[in-house]
Amino acid sequence: MSSPSAEVLVAIALAGVCGMVLVASLVVAALIMRQISHRLVALHEALCSIGTITDPLTDRVAGIAGNVHNLRETATSLSQLVSSRTAAADVRH
Numbered sequence: 001m002s003s004p005s006a007e008v009l010v011a012i013a014l015a016g017v018c019g020m021v022l023v024a025s026l027v028v029a030a031l032i033m034r035q036i037s038h039r040l041v042a043l044h045e046a047l048c049s050i051g052t053i054t055d056p057l058t059d060r061v062a063g064i065a066g067n068v069h070n071l072r073e074t075a076t077s078l079s080q081l082v083s084s085r086t087a088a089a090d091v092r093h
Helices: 006-092
Strands: none
């Protein structure tokens, strides 16, 4: 039996090197993904805490908007009342 040619040995060596590079890049990718995962967990916790803080503010803003609406209606009613009283007073004089 004859030994493999130099080209075959070089091809096998290159395939081995490519395999090692592939494995190394997969390990690096896994480490990067792990770092990203940890950062996403921290970001999620921060966003949840912001949501906890802002939820009552949303209710307050809605309440203030309702109060403003009621005040506008009251101001309109008062304006109409003053106008009708003024008109009635003008008719009497």
